[in-house]
Amino acid sequence: MIPRAAKTQRRTRIQEEKEEKILEAALDVFSAYGFRGATIDQIADAAGMSKPNLLYYFRTKEAVHRTLLDRMLFTWLEPLKAFDADGDPESEIRSYIRRKLEMSRDFPRESRLFANEILQGAPHIEDELTGPLKALVDEKAQVIRTWAKAGKIAKCDPYHLIFSIWSTTQHYADFDVQVRAVLGNNAGEGRFEDAARYLEELFLRGLKVEKVIS
């Protein structure tokens, strides 16, 4: 016995495997239906196990969701953390856009999980938003402001700049169905590069210091 108490001490091979399988399935379901719209049965089915079996590894539906959110939030902020104050502004912004776009391509379910959570009022992660996230954004906004003051980029509201990078890049994951519908289901491979090229140009032109025509 000692099923869930032992988890904090030692983990079995089976525990490791099954928990991973559950989280994988839960990511599918939660990202597609939101927290309230998802059911444990659905997740258990997708994970190939019975509902009581799933609840043997995670006490509640909320525990599964929490674990997914915690994991996601960490990796989600990585690109912004990498934003380097000492780097070249243009290439920093360019690589930030690219990294965020790659995340939309490679982890669309995580993006939708996050979008669902925010859309529904962020009931589970409000503290993370007003705490760590705000602190990080405040810090990077200061960096951008410094660049602008030094004349390295055009003056602009750094917060709205960050918002616009977030929204444009995440759009390709969160609104994937719409993007597909509008572009037609073809253009599968080129789509990512097209978007990357367009966004880089938009932001870098938009931020370039205006040349004085002499």
Place this chain on the structure above:
Amino acid sequence: MIPRAAKTQRRTRIQEEKEEKILEAALDVFSAYGFRGATIDQIADAAGMSKPNLLYYFRTKEAVHRTLLDRMLFTWLEPLKAFDADGDPESEIRSYIRRKLEMSRDFPRESRLFANEILQGAPHIEDELTGPLKALVDEKAQVIRTWAKAGKIAKCDPYHLIFSIWSTTQHYADFDVQVRAVLGNNAGEGRFEDAARYLEELFLRGLKVEKVIS
């Protein structure tokens, strides 16, 4: 009797009022929890009536949802329809951005209803996306392409341009909680104007034909 059959022929004063009240309440609930996460009881409560009473006016939960989506889709496409091929490119784009941003400010629930639907795979409106929406976007993309060829704006992928305007403007409705958390709950009034000024500058600078420095 003849409760729901008569609705297509003649509508009572009470019918008109109650249906409106239901849709108003349903917009609150569906936009906050998505289709599956919302319950009829919740909507009925918010509308100040009993569940069977609600189901007297709308046969099913899906019927309420459908009605909301149909209404929303119509008004949602209005700004893009107003995009005028014969107008001045710069002011057309500027006013499109502003109109979309105003919709995020004035109809955030409608925006979230739409976002929820798309996020969950657009099960109820796939046909509208691949049909009318795609046709409209195709048409306007052609307009943008013509402007670019005439040298009135910089060359860019018109589809991704439209996507980026959609995503940046709708972000302020759909991710409102996050925006509030990052900016702090103050700055209530100025927020809209700040966003509008930033976005107009971003897009208009990003689309300006590059001046040759002589």
Place this chain on the structure above:
DNA sequence: CGATAAATTGACCGGTTGGTAAAACCTTAC
């Protein structure tokens, strides 16, 4: 092997879900 703990299952629980039936209640038009 055998024993001990871990993993899995089926049966079940109280509450909620979307939806129905019929009776009671109101409005309206004559």
Place this chain on the structure above:
DNA sequence: GTAAGGTTTTACCAACCGGTCAATTTATCG
């Protein structure tokens, strides 16, 4: 007023929800 039709409510249903429990099966290890 009154009768016919529109509206609302009470009681109810089967299916499903998140979660528990005891019993069974399986893996681990000396």
